Amino acid sequence: MTDRVLVLNLGSSSLKYRLLDGATGVAEATGSVERIGEDSATLMHSVGGHDHTEERHVTDFEDALRSALDAFDRHGPAIDRDDLAAVGHRVVHGGDLFAEPVVVDDHLLDTVEDLVPLAPLHNPANLEGLRVALRLFPDVPQVAVFDTAFHQTMPEHAYTYAVPVAWREKHRIRRYGFHGTSYAFVSRRAAELLDRPVEDTNLVVLHLGNGASAAAVRGGRSVDTSMGLTPLEGLVMGTRSGDLDPAIHGHLHRELGWSLEEIDRALYRESGLLGLAGANDFREVTQRRAAGDEAATLAFDVYAYRVRKYVGAYYAALGELHAVVFTGGVGQHSAVLRAAALDGLSRLGIVLDAERNEARSSDARFVSADGSAVAVLVVPTDEEWEIARQALEVVRGAQ
Ligand code: AMP
DSSP states (O other): OOOEEEEEEEOSSSEEEEEEEETTOOOOEEEEETTTTTSSSEEEEETTTTEEEEEOOOSSSHHHHHHHHHHHHSSOOOOOOGGGGEEEESSSTTTTOOOEEEEEHHHHHHHHHHTGGGGGHHHHHHHHHHHHHHHTTTTTTTEEEETTTTGGGOOOOOHOOOOOOHHHHOOOOEEEEESSHHHHHHHHHHHHHTTTTTTGGGEEEEESSSSSSEEEEEEEEEESSSSSEEEESSSSSOOOOOSSOOOOHHHEEEEEEEEHHHHHHHHHSSSHHHHHSSSOHHHHHHHHHHHTTTHHHHHHHHHHHHHHHHHHHHHHHHOOSSSSEEEEEHHHHHHHHHHHHTTOOOGTTBBBBBHHHSOSSOOOEEETTTSOOOOOOOOOHHHHHHHHHHHHHHHHHHO
């Protein structure tokens, strides 16, 4: 029986894929198609330590997936469709309908379509990916893994916004949360590292990448998270504002005459680190801050302070905390951000070890001081492996 899974992750104009062993996480090949639908797309296929890159015109998602399969044919490894246990799909928004991964069928496609209003940027691409993969791999089980699923365990008082009942009942307005696949992976890995049963482990997990969020995880289950109805709420991100006063929308509209679309666009694409410092890449912000740039210094401080506030809030939400866990590109690599975010928290029992924090490693590891009552961990996330693992579980469970 094969454990091979092809994982597909479609964005608004990109496809990322990985062929891997769902049981061990070992990847055979990985790749991406960027700028689908534009004049020229970049296809990158990486296998056996070699990157094969080419520019070609890719019209749509079907063309993108066919181009990827073509790259497998030319550069290997061969994908024999009988030798695939599943195709695993990342689907961004499952609303409150999916707490688990599910096998894709026509009913599921209709349901994901119904959820498009909740994720107008992401779900249409995910839906198209599901349809195309069903056409190209008709005999292979397809499994949808939802970014929101992990957070379906949040208690009502954590996911409910203080808005009129009709908004919540008719328009599904509530906190959903995202990055769930990453939280599932990282929480399990953190419990292993702490040598505690996951059921008895309380964590504040900080997923700090281009998108960024925090989660309070009790016993392997999400009890709160910083992203909300959409992935705009919460921490400062590369180009997204995170938390702000909701009255800013009306204020901008009245002051500047901006439409809702223009305001949304500014908050999603022109805010965050980009808005504060003119750069959305955290490395650049850090380098400019080190060189004394004022805007970059403010951007860094706002970012770190927001993270610290959430650590405090979620510590209070959990009552007892075993570890603060950093993941995502920034969380995994930026020692200076980890130090700034946790600065002054020793009275809460959170103490970093400077040398461990600054040591470079790609392994999951402790960066707290020996006497720290709360551990601080860095755990590299692996969303593709988690999708493959969950896809395998569903397929095996269905057999
Ligand atoms: P991700 O979305 O998880 O790939 O994370 C992307 C973010 O991680 C970008 O803002 C990068 O600048 C940041 N990042 C990656 N490597 C480093 C590093 N060595 N130091 C600081 N930030 C980094």
